[in-house]
Amino acid sequence: MDDVLAEADYFFEVSYEVANKVGGIYTVIRTKSEQMLRYYGKNYYTIGFYDPKQAKVEFEEKDSKAFAGTFAKLGKLGIKCHFGTWVSARGRPNCILLDISGYRGHLNDIKTELWMKYKIDSLRSDSWFGDPVVWAYACGMLIERLKEDLHLKRVVAQFHEWMSGAGLLYLKSRNVKVATVFTTHATMLGRSMANCSDSLVREIEDGLKKGRTVDPRKSYEYDVEAKHLTECACASECEAFTTVSETTAREAEYILSKRPDVVLPNGLELGKYPSMEECIYLHRKCKEKIMDFLAGYFKPYYEVNLTDPRIMFISGRYEVRNKGVDVFVQSLARLNNELKEKKDKTDVFAFIMIPASTKSENHEALENLSLFSDIKEYVDDLSVDIRASMTGSLTSGKTDMKISDYLTDYQKMDIKKLASAFKSRSGGAPPLCAFELHNDGGDVILRMLRENGLLNREEDRVKVIYYPAYLSNSDRMLSLSYNSFVLGCSLGVFPSFYEPWGYTPLETIANGALTVTTDLAGYGKFMEGKMKGMKDTGIYILKRNSKKDDDIVGDLKDIFSAVVKMDKSEILSRKYHAKRLSLVADWKNLAANYVVAHNMALEKVK
Numbered sequence: 001m002d003d004v005l006a007e008a009d010y011f012f013e014v015s016y017e018v019a020n021k022v023g024g025i026y027t028v029i030r031t032k033s034e035q036m037l038r039y040y041g042k043n044y045y046t047i048g049f050y051d052p053k054q055a056k057v058e059f060e061e062k063d064s065k066a067f068a069g070t071f072a073k074l075g076k077l078g079i080k081c082h083f084g085t086w087v088s089a090r091g092r093p094n095c096i097l098l099d100i101s102g103y104r105g106h107l108n109d110i111k112t113e114l115w116m117k118y119k120i121d122s123l124r125s126d127s128w129f130g131d132p133v134v135w136a137y138a139c140g141m142l143i144e145r146l147k148e149d150l151h152l153k154r155v156v157a158q159f160h161e162w163m164s165g166a167g168l169l170y171l172k173s174r175n176v177k178v179a180t181v182f183t184t185h186a187t188m189l190g191r192s193m194a195n196c197s198d199s200l201v202r203e204i205e206d207g208l209k210k211g212r213t214v215d216p217r218k219s220y221e222y223d224v225e226a227k228h229l230t231e232c233a234c235a236s237e238c239e240a241f242t243t244v245s246e247t248t249a250r251e252a253e254y255i256l257s258k259r260p261d262v263v264l265p266n267g268l269e270l271g272k273y274p275s276m277e278e279c280i281y282l283h284r285k286c287k288e289k290i291m292d293f294l295a296g297y298f299k300p301y302y303e304v305n306l307t308d309p310r311i312m313f314i315s316g317r318y319e320v321r322n323k324g325v326d327v328f329v330q331s332l333a334r335l336n337n338e339l340k341e342k343k344d345k346t347d348v349f350a351f352i353m354i355p356a357s358t359k360s361e362n363h364e365a366l367e368n369l370s371l372f373s374d375i376k377e378y379v380d381d382l383s384v385d386i387r388a389s390m391t392g393s394l395t396s397g398k399t400d401m402k403i404s405d406y407l408t409d410y411q412k413m414d415i416k417k418l419a420s421a422f423k424s425r426s427g428g429a430p431p432l433c434a435f436e437l438h439n440d441g442g443d444v445i446l447r448m449l450r451e452n453g454l455l456n457r458e459e460d461r462v463k464v465i466y467y468p469a470y471l472s473n474s475d476r477m478l479s480l481s482y483n484s485f486v487l488g489c490s491l492g493v494f495p496s497f498y499e500p501w502g503y504t505p506l507e508t509i510a511n512g513a514l515t516v517t518t519d520l521a522g523y524g525k526f527m528e529g530k531m532k533g534m535k536d537t538g539i540y541i542l543k544r545n546s547k548k549d550d551d552i553v554g555d556l557k558d559i560f561s562a563v564v565k566m567d568k569s570e571i572l573s574r575k576y577h578a579k580r581l582s583l584v585a586d587w588k589n590l591a592a593n594y595v596v597a598h599n600m601a602l603e604k605v606k
Contacts, residue, residue, distance in 0.1 A: 345461075
């Protein structure tokens, strides 16, 4: 689609997550923006929600003389517009952030209008609905006034998710000649149903076969009626309805009663990720840091095998069922039992990187890691003196030296003290969680680990580290960014039951690790079509559609077993293959789909 030409003169991209990191849509727009600039140049504008804390990092305010008149009109209504650039987005696109703090008092009027015109029932809605609706409505007012004040022709506005939907409906209800595109990245009702039921996929397929759509009353059962009805209205009213995968397209057809016009698969700017050669170098460097963490975390209690260990992880939102955390844990338990039965001495380390509410780092773990760091630092200091002394001995022809020959009595005493302090917890078991949780007793993931016998005992071959915090170079535990952590791992596991797209598998292979996705995830379904007939790709697509949980757990365990048995050369070969396959989801190949949707919408307005 490289030959697609943008027919619009102006493109406004509206999302609550512009310069405001909340979830995956932030990544979609931030990484895609450079390609949008290729098509629309200086007439590409991102519009977002003004959050002062986020704006300090994400946004650089600039002079807005061209928009001064429009901004002044909105300012009198209590809507303050900030113009500038989104500095963390690719290409630093134009950005307008709306501060609605002076306009919130109009919420009830807006909700009344949405009921009267579109039958959106928001009587039971809370602030999670109210703030986005007021902001989105203000976005609609902004686009309307910019079009009028600046006499803009051929304008396309794309609205992402229900949170921006009131802006689209504002434009439609006033017959503003703007071509609108609505993108649902996941339906609210579908996500809610998936989190509570095993039968969503079956219900969708059965319903579509029979020409039926979801019972509208279901949204009330899940308390999402206001958001669901907003999605339905936007899908119906827009000129072009889009979603991010074929999986979500079928969901939208059933849940929102409309088949999307265009599918817009999500991509990444894969040229920004390290090359495979760089990945090999960085893997060693980052794995060494992870191994230091593992040594400090486990060795105070018992010895672990850190000779070429398999390090795997799962990451994502705290949605145990939807993200497949339950399947991950059960499969690890089966792998643990299998390795113990075979008396295999391999140690597998599994990280669960699912953020939860934490009080602080686990004190015991932090103390162990600190002691390990002290030992490393002490050894580094000693090595300088020992190296010089050993060099002198060797050049004098002596070959029967012992390290202790080069240590003073004080140094020997210090070493004994450090070793004794480090091994003081010998015979115990490391904590399952690297942090103190606010709700330790009620944490579902901890309970699942215990119920499945993953207790970090010495005899367990699978060791688990539940890491319920966002990774950072400056933290006191792993001290790695997320991308650096992935670079140091063997396998990223994302056995999702509900995943409209799923960036994590793509990010994983882009960072040079193997990955698992599923045939129920948008990305998994996308790659399934690209990988037909291929073997040993390094991308495992776990079959979840129409399969029993017990079989799914067994299949995932088999993948784990295969990866554990692989030697370094086989893993490296598969990493190369996966890295090459990542390129099919580069924005350079996918961004044109957006322009197709924009042109379609513009044609309908004409």
